[in-house]
Amino acid sequence: MNRFLFVLGSNWQLSLAELDNFLKNSQIKGRITDYSANIAIVEFETLHKNKYYINDLMEVQYLLGGCQKIAEIYDFVDIQTMFKAFPLKVEKFKLIETERNKINGVMRDSLPKIFTNIKNESIFFAVSIYPNLYDDAYYSEVLVKHFLPFLNKEIMALVIELGAKKSLYYQYPEENIKSGNLNPIFPHHIIKYGLFNKDRAEIIFGLTEEGFYIARTLTCDDPNFKKKIDEERPFKEFKSAISPKLALIMLNFLNLFEEREKKKILDPFVGNGTILLFALIEEFQIYGSDIDDIKVKNTIRNLNWLLNELDEPIPFLLNEQIRQTDITKLSSIFGSEKFDGIASEPELGPFYNQKPYYTETKELIDSKLVPIFEATFREAYKVLKPKARISIVAPIISTVDGGDLTLNVEELAKKYNFNHILLLDLNRIANKSNQKLQFQRKNVNTMIDAKKGQIVKRKIYVFEKEN
Numbered sequence: 130m131n132r133f134l135f136v137l138g139s140n141w142q143l144s145l146a147e148l149d150n151f152l153k154n155s156q157i158k159g160r161i162t163d164y165s166a167n168i169a170i171v172e173f174e175t176l177h178k179n180k181y182y183i184n185d186l187m188e189v190q191y192l193l194g195g196c197q198k199i200a201e202i203y204d205f206v207d208i209q210t211m212f213k214a215f216p217l218k219v220e221k222f223k224l225i226e227t228e229r230n231k232i233n234g235v236m237r238d239s240l241p242k243i244f245t246n247i248k249n250e251s252i253f254f255a256v257s258i259y260p261n262l263y264d265d266a267y268y269s270e271v272l273v274k275h276f277l278p279f280l281n282k283e284i285m286a287l288v289i290e291l292g293a294k295k296s297l298y299y300q301y302p303e304e305n306i307k308s309g310n311l312n313p314i315f316p317h318h319i320i321k322y323g324l325f326n327k328d329r330a331e332i333i334f335g336l337t338e339e340g341f342y343i344a345r346t347l348t349c350d351d352p353n354f355k356k357k358i359d360e361e362r363p364f365k366e367f368k369s370a371i372s373p374k375l376a377l378i379m380l381n382f383l384n385l386f387e388e389r390e391k392k393k394i395l396d397p398f399v400g401n402g403t404i405l406l407f408a409l410i411e412e413f414q415i416y417g418s419d420i421d422d423i424k425v426k427n428t429i430r431n432l433n434w435l436l437n438e439l440d441e442p443i444p445f446l447l448n449e450q451i452r453q454t455d456i457t458k459l460s461s462i463f464g465s466e467k468f469d470g471i472a473s474e475p476e477l478g479p480f481y482n483q484k485p486y487y488t489e490t491k492e493l494i495d496s497k498l499v500p501i502f503e504a505t506f507r508e509a510y511k512v513l514k515p516k517a518r519i520s521i522v523a524p525i526i527s528t529v530d531g532g533d534l535t536l537n538v539e540e541l542a543k544k545y546n547f548n549h550i551l552l553l554d555l556n557r558i559a560n561k562s563n564q565k566l567q568f569q570r571k572n573v574n575t576m577i578d579a580k581k582g583q584i585v586k587r588k589i590y591v592f593e594k595e596n
Protein backbone atom coordinates (compact mmCIF):
# COMPACT_ATOMS: atom_id res chain seq x y z
CA MET A 130 0.00 0.00 0.00
CA ASN A 131 1.51 3.34 -1.00
CA ARG A 132 1.32 6.00 1.63
CA PHE A 133 1.84 9.72 1.40
CA LEU A 134 2.83 12.30 3.95
CA PHE A 135 1.06 15.68 3.87
CA VAL A 136 2.74 18.56 5.69
CA LEU A 137 -0.10 20.55 7.26
CA GLY A 138 -0.52 24.32 7.32
CA SER A 139 0.12 26.34 10.48
CA ASN A 140 -3.51 25.91 11.62
CA TRP A 141 -3.09 22.16 11.74
CA GLN A 142 -6.56 21.24 13.04
CA LEU A 143 -8.26 23.15 10.26
CA SER A 144 -5.78 21.80 7.68
CA LEU A 145 -6.41 18.23 8.84
CA ALA A 146 -10.19 18.78 8.68
CA GLU A 147 -9.90 20.22 5.17
CA LEU A 148 -7.82 17.24 4.04
CA ASP A 149 -10.16 14.67 5.57
CA ASN A 150 -13.20 16.36 4.03
CA PHE A 151 -11.45 16.30 0.65
CA LEU A 152 -10.51 12.60 0.94
CA LYS A 153 -14.07 11.74 1.96
CA ASN A 154 -16.03 13.78 -0.57
CA SER A 155 -13.91 14.36 -3.69
CA GLN A 156 -13.32 11.69 -6.33
CA ILE A 157 -9.82 11.17 -4.97
CA LYS A 158 -10.84 8.95 -2.08
CA GLY A 159 -8.58 8.09 0.81
CA ARG A 160 -8.07 8.07 4.55
CA ILE A 161 -5.84 9.74 7.10
CA THR A 162 -4.28 6.80 8.94
CA ASP A 163 -2.04 8.73 11.33
CA TYR A 164 -1.26 12.34 12.20
CA SER A 165 0.60 14.79 14.40
CA ALA A 166 0.35 18.57 14.78
CA ASN A 167 2.48 18.87 11.62
CA ILE A 168 1.77 15.98 9.30
CA ALA A 169 -0.99 13.65 8.12
CA ILE A 170 -0.37 10.18 6.69
CA VAL A 171 -2.71 9.40 3.80
CA GLU A 172 -3.64 6.15 2.08
CA PHE A 173 -5.49 6.64 -1.21
CA GLU A 174 -7.94 4.09 -2.56
CA THR A 175 -6.72 4.26 -6.15
CA LEU A 176 -4.73 7.43 -6.86
CA HIS A 177 -1.32 5.74 -6.48
CA LYS A 178 -2.25 3.17 -9.16
CA ASN A 179 -2.35 5.85 -11.81
CA LYS A 180 0.96 6.03 -13.71
CA TYR A 181 0.97 9.84 -13.47
CA TYR A 182 -0.06 10.09 -9.83
CA ILE A 183 2.49 12.84 -9.25
CA ASN A 184 0.43 15.11 -11.52
CA ASP A 185 -2.69 14.29 -9.50
CA LEU A 186 -0.85 15.09 -6.29
CA MET A 187 0.25 18.43 -7.75
CA GLU A 188 -3.40 19.24 -8.39
CA VAL A 189 -4.35 18.23 -4.86
CA GLN A 190 -1.57 20.45 -3.52
CA TYR A 191 -2.85 23.40 -5.59
CA LEU A 192 -6.39 22.93 -4.38
CA LEU A 193 -5.80 22.58 -0.64
CA GLY A 194 -5.35 25.76 1.41
CA GLY A 195 -3.81 23.95 4.40
CA CYS A 196 -1.13 21.79 2.81
CA GLN A 197 2.51 22.82 2.55
CA LYS A 198 4.07 19.74 0.96
CA ILE A 199 3.19 16.23 -0.22
CA ALA A 200 5.80 13.48 0.09
CA GLU A 201 5.88 9.79 -0.77
CA ILE A 202 6.58 7.47 2.16
CA TYR A 203 9.25 4.77 1.75
CA ASP A 204 9.55 3.41 5.26
CA PHE A 205 8.57 3.63 8.89
CA VAL A 206 10.41 3.13 12.20
CA ASP A 207 8.32 2.45 15.31
CA ILE A 208 8.43 4.86 18.25
CA GLN A 209 10.02 2.37 20.66
CA THR A 210 13.05 1.93 18.42
CA MET A 211 13.25 5.70 18.02
CA PHE A 212 13.10 6.37 21.78
CA LYS A 213 15.71 3.70 22.45
CA ALA A 214 18.00 5.04 19.73
CA PHE A 215 17.48 8.67 20.69
CA PRO A 216 16.40 8.84 24.33
CA LEU A 217 15.72 12.11 26.13
CA LYS A 218 18.08 10.88 28.88
CA VAL A 219 20.98 8.67 27.88
CA GLU A 220 21.33 5.63 30.12
CA LYS A 221 22.41 2.58 28.14
CA PHE A 222 24.99 3.42 25.48
CA LYS A 223 25.14 -0.11 24.10
CA LEU A 224 21.40 -0.22 23.48
CA ILE A 225 21.58 3.14 21.72
CA GLU A 226 24.14 1.83 19.27
CA THR A 227 22.14 -1.29 18.45
CA GLU A 228 18.95 0.70 17.87
CA ARG A 229 20.72 3.33 15.76
CA ASN A 230 22.07 0.54 13.59
CA LYS A 231 18.49 -0.60 13.02
CA ILE A 232 17.56 2.91 11.83
CA ASN A 233 20.61 2.88 9.58
CA GLY A 234 19.48 -0.39 8.05
CA VAL A 235 16.07 1.09 7.23
CA MET A 236 17.70 4.11 5.59
CA ARG A 237 20.00 1.91 3.56
CA ASP A 238 16.89 0.27 2.08
CA SER A 239 15.06 3.56 1.53
CA LEU A 240 17.81 5.53 -0.21
CA PRO A 241 17.79 3.58 -3.50
CA LYS A 242 14.04 4.26 -3.69
CA ILE A 243 14.51 7.97 -2.99
CA PHE A 244 17.36 8.28 -5.53
CA THR A 245 16.60 5.78 -8.26
CA ASN A 246 19.99 6.47 -9.79
CA ILE A 247 22.82 6.84 -7.31
CA LYS A 248 25.82 5.25 -9.05
CA ASN A 249 28.38 7.90 -10.08
CA GLU A 250 25.95 10.74 -9.39
CA SER A 251 26.54 13.83 -7.26
CA ILE A 252 23.78 13.64 -4.70
CA PHE A 253 22.45 16.58 -2.69
CA PHE A 254 19.85 16.13 0.03
CA ALA A 255 18.11 18.22 2.69
CA VAL A 256 16.73 16.60 5.82
CA SER A 257 13.52 18.03 7.29
CA ILE A 258 12.26 16.77 10.63
CA TYR A 259 8.62 17.27 11.61
CA PRO A 260 8.04 16.54 15.29
CA ASN A 261 4.82 15.45 16.91
CA LEU A 262 4.55 18.97 18.40
CA TYR A 263 7.07 21.79 18.06
CA ASP A 264 6.93 22.71 21.73
CA ASP A 265 8.02 19.23 22.88
CA ALA A 266 11.39 19.16 24.64
CA TYR A 267 12.06 16.04 22.59
CA TYR A 268 12.17 18.19 19.46
CA SER A 269 14.59 20.86 20.66
CA GLU A 270 16.76 18.60 22.83
CA VAL A 271 16.92 15.39 20.85
CA LEU A 272 15.61 15.68 17.31
CA VAL A 273 17.36 18.93 16.40
CA LYS A 274 20.54 18.47 18.41
CA HIS A 275 21.17 14.74 17.89
CA PHE A 276 18.84 13.12 15.35
CA LEU A 277 19.44 15.73 12.63
CA PRO A 278 23.28 15.60 12.75
CA PHE A 279 23.05 11.78 12.88
CA LEU A 280 20.84 11.68 9.78
CA ASN A 281 23.02 14.09 7.83
CA LYS A 282 26.20 12.16 8.61
CA GLU A 283 24.76 8.69 8.08
CA ILE A 284 22.84 9.46 4.89
CA MET A 285 25.90 11.17 3.44
CA ALA A 286 28.00 8.06 4.14
CA LEU A 287 25.32 5.64 2.90
CA VAL A 288 24.95 7.52 -0.37
CA ILE A 289 28.69 7.12 -0.99
CA GLU A 290 28.51 3.46 0.04
CA LEU A 291 25.77 2.99 -2.55
CA GLY A 292 28.11 4.25 -5.28
CA ALA A 293 27.59 8.03 -5.56
CA LYS A 294 30.48 10.17 -6.77
CA LYS A 295 29.71 12.91 -4.30
CA SER A 296 27.32 13.39 -1.40
CA LEU A 297 26.36 16.76 0.09
CA TYR A 298 23.66 17.91 2.44
CA TYR A 299 21.82 21.14 3.21
CA GLN A 300 23.33 22.77 6.28
CA TYR A 301 21.00 24.54 8.64
CA PRO A 302 22.41 27.55 10.52
CA GLU A 303 24.59 26.27 13.37
CA GLU A 304 23.04 28.67 15.91
CA ASN A 305 19.56 27.22 15.26
CA ILE A 306 20.80 23.70 15.84
CA LYS A 307 22.55 24.73 19.06
CA SER A 308 19.47 26.47 20.40
CA GLY A 309 17.19 23.63 19.28
CA ASN A 310 15.00 26.13 17.47
CA LEU A 311 14.71 24.99 13.89
CA ASN A 312 12.18 25.16 11.06
CA PRO A 313 12.24 22.49 8.37
CA ILE A 314 13.00 23.61 4.82
CA PHE A 315 10.45 26.12 3.52
CA PRO A 316 8.69 25.44 0.21
CA HIS A 317 10.54 28.31 -1.50
CA HIS A 318 13.86 26.70 -0.53
CA ILE A 319 12.79 23.41 -2.09
CA ILE A 320 12.32 25.25 -5.36
CA LYS A 321 15.51 27.33 -4.94
CA TYR A 322 17.70 24.28 -4.27
CA GLY A 323 16.12 22.20 -7.04
CA LEU A 324 15.09 19.45 -4.62
CA PHE A 325 12.68 17.91 -7.12
CA ASN A 326 15.59 17.03 -9.46
CA LYS A 327 16.55 13.34 -9.71
CA ASP A 328 19.91 13.75 -7.98
CA ARG A 329 18.50 16.02 -5.25
CA ALA A 330 15.82 15.50 -2.61
CA GLU A 331 14.20 16.78 0.49
CA ILE A 332 14.01 13.75 2.80
CA ILE A 333 11.32 14.14 5.42
CA PHE A 334 11.38 12.41 8.80
CA GLY A 335 7.86 12.89 10.12
CA LEU A 336 7.15 11.86 13.71
CA THR A 337 3.83 10.86 15.20
CA GLU A 338 2.99 9.02 18.43
CA GLU A 339 3.42 5.77 16.48
CA GLY A 340 6.91 6.32 15.07
CA PHE A 341 8.60 8.14 12.23
CA TYR A 342 7.93 8.03 8.51
CA ILE A 343 10.70 8.43 5.93
CA ALA A 344 9.44 10.23 2.85
CA ARG A 345 10.59 12.17 -0.18
CA THR A 346 8.88 15.45 -1.11
CA LEU A 347 7.11 15.27 -4.47
CA THR A 348 5.37 18.65 -4.62
CA CYS A 349 5.00 21.77 -2.50
CA ASP A 350 2.92 24.87 -2.14
CA ASP A 351 3.89 27.80 -4.36
CA PRO A 352 3.74 30.57 -1.76
CA ASN A 353 4.85 33.23 -4.25
CA PHE A 354 1.77 32.79 -6.41
CA LYS A 355 -0.74 33.18 -3.55
CA LYS A 356 1.31 35.97 -1.97
CA LYS A 357 1.33 37.87 -5.23
CA ILE A 358 -2.46 37.72 -5.54
CA ASP A 359 -2.84 38.73 -1.93
CA GLU A 360 -0.29 41.51 -1.84
CA GLU A 361 0.00 42.96 -5.33
CA ARG A 362 -3.70 43.38 -6.15
CA PRO A 363 -4.66 47.04 -6.48
CA PHE A 364 -6.95 47.11 -3.41
CA LYS A 365 -6.29 45.51 -0.10
CA GLU A 366 -6.70 46.21 3.60
CA PHE A 367 -3.67 44.57 5.11
CA LYS A 368 -4.87 44.70 8.69
CA SER A 369 -8.17 42.93 8.39
CA ALA A 370 -8.37 40.81 5.23
CA ILE A 371 -8.90 37.07 5.36
CA SER A 372 -5.82 34.98 4.48
CA PRO A 373 -5.51 33.18 1.12
CA LYS A 374 -5.21 29.86 2.95
CA LEU A 375 -8.43 30.37 4.86
CA ALA A 376 -10.24 31.52 1.72
CA LEU A 377 -9.20 28.27 -0.03
CA ILE A 378 -10.13 26.11 2.96
CA MET A 379 -13.59 27.69 3.13
CA LEU A 380 -14.12 27.08 -0.58
CA ASN A 381 -13.09 23.44 -0.18
CA PHE A 382 -15.64 22.90 2.60
CA LEU A 383 -18.36 23.63 0.02
CA ASN A 384 -17.65 20.14 -1.34
CA LEU A 385 -17.66 21.25 -4.96
CA PHE A 386 -14.71 19.33 -6.31
CA GLU A 387 -15.91 18.30 -9.75
CA GLU A 388 -16.61 20.51 -12.80
CA ARG A 389 -15.84 23.68 -10.90
CA GLU A 390 -16.15 25.80 -14.03
CA LYS A 391 -19.89 25.03 -13.94
CA LYS A 392 -20.35 25.89 -10.26
CA LYS A 393 -21.62 29.30 -9.16
CA ILE A 394 -20.11 30.65 -5.95
CA LEU A 395 -21.33 33.73 -4.07
CA ASP A 396 -19.68 36.00 -1.51
CA PRO A 397 -22.35 38.49 -0.34
CA PHE A 398 -19.80 40.50 1.74
CA VAL A 399 -17.00 40.80 -0.81
CA GLY A 400 -14.97 43.63 0.78
CA ASN A 401 -11.91 43.80 -1.46
CA GLY A 402 -12.73 40.44 -2.94
CA THR A 403 -10.20 38.06 -1.34
CA ILE A 404 -12.50 35.02 -1.36
CA LEU A 405 -13.58 35.63 -4.95
CA LEU A 406 -9.99 36.07 -6.18
CA PHE A 407 -9.15 32.63 -4.82
CA ALA A 408 -12.42 31.17 -6.10
CA LEU A 409 -11.41 32.49 -9.53
CA ILE A 410 -8.05 30.70 -9.52
CA GLU A 411 -9.93 27.57 -8.43
CA GLU A 412 -12.00 27.94 -11.63
CA PHE A 413 -15.40 28.69 -10.09
CA GLN A 414 -17.94 31.05 -11.64
CA ILE A 415 -17.87 33.94 -9.21
CA TYR A 416 -20.59 36.23 -7.90
CA GLY A 417 -20.46 38.81 -5.13
CA SER A 418 -22.08 41.75 -3.45
CA ASP A 419 -21.48 44.32 -0.72
CA ILE A 420 -23.43 47.21 0.77
CA ASP A 421 -20.53 49.55 0.05
CA ASP A 422 -20.31 50.75 -3.53
CA ILE A 423 -16.57 51.46 -3.20
CA LYS A 424 -15.93 47.85 -2.11
CA VAL A 425 -17.87 46.60 -5.12
CA LYS A 426 -15.68 48.70 -7.42
CA ASN A 427 -12.49 47.59 -5.62
CA THR A 428 -13.46 43.94 -6.04
CA ILE A 429 -14.18 44.37 -9.74
CA ARG A 430 -10.84 46.12 -10.25
CA ASN A 431 -9.00 43.42 -8.28
CA LEU A 432 -10.67 40.71 -10.37
CA ASN A 433 -9.80 42.52 -13.61
CA TRP A 434 -6.21 42.80 -12.42
CA LEU A 435 -6.03 39.06 -11.66
CA LEU A 436 -7.61 38.04 -14.98
CA ASN A 437 -5.06 40.22 -16.71
CA GLU A 438 -2.20 38.63 -14.72
CA LEU A 439 -3.48 35.17 -15.65
CA ASP A 440 -3.85 36.24 -19.28
CA GLU A 441 -7.51 35.28 -19.22
CA PRO A 442 -10.32 37.14 -20.94
CA ILE A 443 -12.48 39.41 -18.80
CA PRO A 444 -15.94 37.76 -18.55
CA PHE A 445 -18.47 39.77 -20.43
CA LEU A 446 -20.83 39.98 -17.45
CA LEU A 447 -18.39 40.65 -14.63
CA ASN A 448 -20.12 43.94 -13.68
CA GLU A 449 -23.43 42.08 -13.48
CA GLN A 450 -21.91 39.41 -11.28
CA ILE A 451 -20.57 41.78 -8.60
CA ARG A 452 -23.36 44.01 -7.30
CA GLN A 453 -24.04 46.65 -4.68
CA THR A 454 -26.74 45.54 -2.25
CA ASP A 455 -27.61 45.29 1.40
CA ILE A 456 -27.68 41.65 2.54
CA THR A 457 -31.41 41.96 3.28
CA LYS A 458 -32.12 42.37 -0.46
CA LEU A 459 -29.78 39.67 -1.75
CA SER A 460 -32.46 37.42 -3.25
CA SER A 461 -34.15 40.30 -5.06
CA ILE A 462 -30.85 40.99 -6.87
CA PHE A 463 -29.74 37.44 -7.66
CA GLY A 464 -32.98 35.44 -7.76
CA SER A 465 -33.72 32.11 -6.11
CA GLU A 466 -31.86 28.78 -6.06
CA LYS A 467 -29.07 30.07 -8.25
CA PHE A 468 -25.90 29.27 -6.31
CA ASP A 469 -23.99 26.05 -5.65
CA GLY A 470 -22.26 27.52 -2.62
CA ILE A 471 -21.61 30.58 -0.49
CA ALA A 472 -18.25 31.36 1.12
CA SER A 473 -18.25 34.58 3.06
CA GLU A 474 -16.99 36.68 5.89
CA PRO A 475 -19.78 39.06 6.97
CA GLU A 476 -19.23 42.17 9.03
CA LEU A 477 -17.02 41.25 12.02
CA GLY A 478 -17.14 44.64 13.75
CA PRO A 479 -14.50 47.41 13.73
CA PHE A 480 -10.76 46.80 13.58
CA TYR A 481 -9.58 47.23 17.17
CA ASN A 482 -6.09 48.33 18.20
CA GLN A 483 -7.02 47.79 21.83
CA LYS A 484 -9.48 45.43 23.46
CA PRO A 485 -12.98 46.95 23.70
CA TYR A 486 -15.19 46.90 26.80
CA TYR A 487 -17.82 44.24 27.41
CA THR A 488 -20.89 46.51 27.24
CA GLU A 489 -19.98 48.16 23.92
CA THR A 490 -19.14 44.75 22.43
CA LYS A 491 -22.39 43.22 23.62
CA GLU A 492 -24.26 46.16 22.12
CA LEU A 493 -22.36 45.78 18.81
CA ILE A 494 -23.18 42.06 18.64
CA ASP A 495 -26.85 42.36 19.58
CA SER A 496 -27.79 45.42 17.60
CA LYS A 497 -25.56 45.12 14.54
CA LEU A 498 -23.99 41.71 14.00
CA VAL A 499 -26.92 39.45 14.92
CA PRO A 500 -29.30 41.19 12.45
CA ILE A 501 -26.66 40.92 9.68
CA PHE A 502 -26.03 37.21 10.34
CA GLU A 503 -29.75 36.54 10.62
CA ALA A 504 -30.40 38.24 7.26
CA THR A 505 -27.50 36.26 5.78
CA PHE A 506 -29.07 32.89 6.62
CA ARG A 507 -32.56 34.02 5.61
CA GLU A 508 -31.34 35.24 2.22
CA ALA A 509 -28.83 32.43 1.75
CA TYR A 510 -31.69 29.95 2.07
CA LYS A 511 -33.43 31.65 -0.86
CA VAL A 512 -30.47 32.02 -3.22
CA LEU A 513 -28.85 28.60 -2.63
CA LYS A 514 -29.76 25.44 -4.50
CA PRO A 515 -31.16 22.61 -2.32
CA LYS A 516 -28.45 20.84 -0.28
CA ALA A 517 -25.91 23.55 -1.13
CA ARG A 518 -23.49 24.63 1.56
CA ILE A 519 -22.38 27.87 3.16
CA SER A 520 -18.92 28.36 4.72
CA ILE A 521 -19.07 31.35 6.98
CA VAL A 522 -16.81 33.25 9.38
CA ALA A 523 -18.08 34.71 12.65
CA PRO A 524 -16.10 36.83 15.10
CA ILE A 525 -14.96 36.11 18.65
CA ILE A 526 -14.13 39.44 20.24
CA SER A 527 -11.84 39.61 23.30
CA THR A 528 -12.97 42.27 25.74
CA VAL A 529 -11.09 44.05 28.53
CA ASP A 530 -13.54 43.20 31.23
CA GLY A 531 -15.78 40.35 30.12
CA GLY A 532 -13.69 37.69 28.36
CA ASP A 533 -14.51 36.57 24.82
CA LEU A 534 -17.84 37.40 23.22
CA THR A 535 -19.43 35.86 20.15
CA LEU A 536 -22.85 35.30 18.60
CA ASN A 537 -24.90 32.15 18.42
CA VAL A 538 -24.44 31.36 14.75
CA GLU A 539 -25.75 27.79 15.08
CA GLU A 540 -29.08 28.99 16.40
CA LEU A 541 -29.49 31.53 13.59
CA ALA A 542 -28.61 28.97 10.93
CA LYS A 543 -31.05 26.44 12.39
CA LYS A 544 -33.86 29.01 12.39
CA TYR A 545 -33.51 29.27 8.60
CA ASN A 546 -33.28 25.51 7.97
CA PHE A 547 -29.59 24.97 7.70
CA ASN A 548 -28.00 21.81 9.10
CA HIS A 549 -24.73 22.14 10.91
CA ILE A 550 -21.88 20.22 9.29
CA LEU A 551 -19.08 19.13 11.62
CA LEU A 552 -15.71 20.16 10.24
CA LEU A 553 -14.11 16.80 10.99
CA ASP A 554 -15.70 13.37 10.99
CA LEU A 555 -14.47 11.90 14.28
CA ASN A 556 -15.26 8.36 13.10
CA ARG A 557 -12.59 8.70 10.44
CA ILE A 558 -9.77 9.85 12.71
CA ALA A 559 -7.88 7.61 15.15
CA ASN A 560 -7.56 9.56 18.37
CA LYS A 561 -4.24 10.33 20.04
CA SER A 562 -3.11 9.96 23.63
CA ASN A 563 -1.54 13.43 23.91
CA GLN A 564 -4.29 15.85 24.86
CA LYS A 565 -2.93 18.58 22.62
CA LEU A 566 -3.50 16.28 19.66
CA GLN A 567 -6.97 15.10 20.54
CA PHE A 568 -10.16 16.11 18.78
CA GLN A 569 -13.35 16.30 20.76
CA ARG A 570 -16.88 16.94 19.61
CA LYS A 571 -16.65 20.57 20.75
CA ASN A 572 -13.57 21.26 18.60
CA VAL A 573 -15.17 20.03 15.40
CA ASN A 574 -18.36 22.13 15.50
CA THR A 575 -16.32 25.15 14.54
CA MET A 576 -12.60 25.90 14.35
CA ILE A 577 -10.79 29.10 15.15
CA ASP A 578 -8.32 30.88 12.90
CA ALA A 579 -6.27 33.55 14.65
CA LYS A 580 -2.78 34.75 15.34
CA LYS A 581 -1.53 35.04 18.91
CA GLY A 582 -3.00 38.06 20.69
CA GLN A 583 -5.52 38.86 17.93
CA ILE A 584 -8.48 40.80 19.38
CA VAL A 585 -11.05 39.66 16.81
CA LYS A 586 -10.61 35.97 16.03
CA ARG A 587 -12.33 34.18 13.16
CA LYS A 588 -14.56 31.16 13.80
CA ILE A 589 -15.29 28.99 10.78
CA TYR A 590 -18.64 27.23 10.37
CA VAL A 591 -20.13 25.12 7.62
CA PHE A 592 -23.88 24.60 7.13
CA GLU A 593 -25.97 22.79 4.54
CA LYS A 594 -29.33 23.91 3.27
CA GLU A 595 -32.14 21.44 3.88
CA ASN A 596 -34.04 20.26 0.82
Ligand SMILES: C[S@@+](CC[C@H](N)C(=O)[O-])C[C@H]1O[C@@H](n2cnc3c(N)ncnc32)[C@H](O)[C@@H]1O
Binds near residue numbers: 455
Ligand atom coordinates in the same frame (compact mmCIF):
# COMPACT_ATOMS: atom_id res chain seq x y z
C1 LIG B 1 -15.17 41.70 7.01
S1 LIG B 1 -15.55 42.54 5.53
C2 LIG B 1 -15.23 41.37 4.29
C3 LIG B 1 -13.76 41.37 3.94
C4 LIG B 1 -13.42 40.46 2.81
N1 LIG B 1 -13.50 39.07 3.20
C5 LIG B 1 -12.02 40.79 2.29
O1 LIG B 1 -11.14 39.95 2.44
O2 LIG B 1 -11.80 41.88 1.80
C6 LIG B 1 -17.26 42.71 5.61
C7 LIG B 1 -17.90 43.46 4.47
O3 LIG B 1 -19.29 43.45 4.72
C8 LIG B 1 -19.85 44.64 4.18
N2 LIG B 1 -21.16 44.85 4.84
C9 LIG B 1 -21.40 45.32 6.07
N3 LIG B 1 -22.72 45.36 6.31
C10 LIG B 1 -23.35 44.87 5.22
C11 LIG B 1 -24.70 44.65 4.86
N4 LIG B 1 -25.69 44.96 5.70
N5 LIG B 1 -24.97 44.12 3.64
C12 LIG B 1 -23.97 43.81 2.79
N6 LIG B 1 -22.67 44.03 3.07
C13 LIG B 1 -22.35 44.55 4.27
C14 LIG B 1 -18.81 45.69 4.47
O4 LIG B 1 -18.93 46.78 3.56
C15 LIG B 1 -17.51 44.92 4.31
O5 LIG B 1 -16.95 45.11 3.04
